[in-house]
Amino acid sequence: MRTSNYLLSTLKETPSDAEVISHQLMLRAGMIRKLASGLYTWLPSGLKVLRKVEQIVREEMDKVGAIEVLMPVVQPADLWQESGRWEQFGPELLRIKDRHERPFLLGPTHEEVITELVRKEISSYKQLPINLYQVQTKFRDEVRPRFGVMRAREFTMKDAYSFHLTEACLESTYQKMHQAYCNIFDRLGLEYRPVLADTGSIGGSTSHEFHVLAESGEDAIVFSDSSEYAANIEKAEALAPQTERPAAQKSLAKVATPNKHTIEEVSNTLELSPNQVIKTLLVVGADEEGQESGVVALVLRGDHELNEVKAEKFPNVFSPLTFASDEAIKEAANCSAGSIGPINLSVPIIVDHSAAYLADFACGANEDGFHFTGVNWDRDIQGYQVADIRNVVEGDPSPCGNGVLNIKRGIEVGHIFQLGTKYSEAMKAGVLTETGKHETLTMGCYGIGVSRIVAAAIEQNHDKYGIKWPTAIAPFQVCILPMNMHKSHRIPDIANNLYQELQQAGCEVLFDDRKERPGVMFNDIELVGIPHVIVIGERNLDEGVVEYKNRQTGDKETIKIDEVVNFIQSKLTA
């Protein structure tokens, strides 16, 4: 490709609404342009990268026996009513109507459609197992789209769905897919980790997420420092203290804490450390049907954070987790937020293990401007349930029993689930077995955020000049930069020849034939991040050499003109 026939579209200045580096660089390097909130046009360079990621994903899917299909973006509502998700999904499901007023939706995922397909096409155990995948546009009407294509509303995803007769068969495919995912991220050249994960709204049992490690990641992932254990913080279990709770020493006392609401204010006033104070959070409760009903108190140590995912799992806690309104707090605790405590609180109380381990602690007095000190469980508070409802923190013991936990940030780029029969049962997808018995199918589902990977790769591979693509997904592998070609009678021939030879050798090469100053060309190419650069200038031609520059390492060397093609090929296959 010649730049004169291409749309390079680089920007000198950083658009003001881009916060994360990948978003800034994708705009500046001319990869994407925003059309509306969370909606992006892919420009030629961006699309090339996207296609390469897709291609690697396809090749690895095909290798483990998955078969490609393509399902519609627009899906009929009745399928989602059948699975129950029409009601279950919130406003992030974009619902639309056609000209006949029939309800449809823009697919955020395709479990329903694939299950509908499979229940019609698969009727015998002999056709199992089967693993179908697609690379398709998804739409999720995110509350807050941000970070460019990292959290866009419309995005490209590879989603695969496997169907089995037995759990064991599902487990086997799940392991193959796990390995395929590792192969994909290895080939992409990214630093990543598979971690144990919560299954969220998709449902199911076993689940792993694949995270690309990056400071800007939206997820916290925890690792054991001395084992293979890794999990999303949503999922990571906080172990209960192993020793006996200390005995009560102090007696209960009510102290005035006017206008002290936060844990920090209260602990400073009482001259206690935050881990000797507990906080009591009131959330909306749930009745037996899962409908909103009353409030529930969640009690945590002052220095700990609530884990919403864990809390939501309690049947008497409303899901999604919702904090009680000021009026509901007033009614339940007879005070305002900031002074709530579990003493004489007549709502269900769930206490985190580490809060339940405290003795002689402080808590709100359910009276504005007052706290209790010297509080002790059982002596002062009865009728509570103890559970794990907090986020783990660095230094906690690992749930696997070995080592302590570290926390890093990650970008979720893949997620695999063992779904079980959630959809196949709701949608009656089954086959006849060898004995002629009807059996419900067991499902797995496996997603990869293809467009998100592009952004994640940049988060991990950039410097102050721009993007440093891993060769596997660079928009071009090689760039030819002729210095002042328009003023030279030797350079045009050499550059053109090299361009043709490299193309014939199968290289993806960008030939910068613009009539630009060298500085402009260098800066653009470094911004775009092409890994291998050949600089052709008059000053080297007398020796019959050109300069090679590596974008990743910054290394330069001179190469004889007639050896360039071999040299580049060796770099690309290395």
Next chain:
RNA sequence: CGGUGAUUAGCGCAGCUUGGUAGCGCACUUGGUUUGGGUCCAAGGGGUCGCAAGUUCGAAUCUUGCAUCACCGACCA
């Protein structure tokens, strides 16, 4: 959804307080100059100032409503 802020040329911004014929930098066009790291000089094109209503002789500027965009947001119990 709540809070805050923004919306003026393709991009980044000033002008608004104190109403009076719309500016700067980058980009773009033309000519010259320069030529291995975002040259310099000159000339030029491009904006119903987000939309709608109001106040006024006169509104980018003041008022109201709407729209769009961005940032922050349970951790306070």
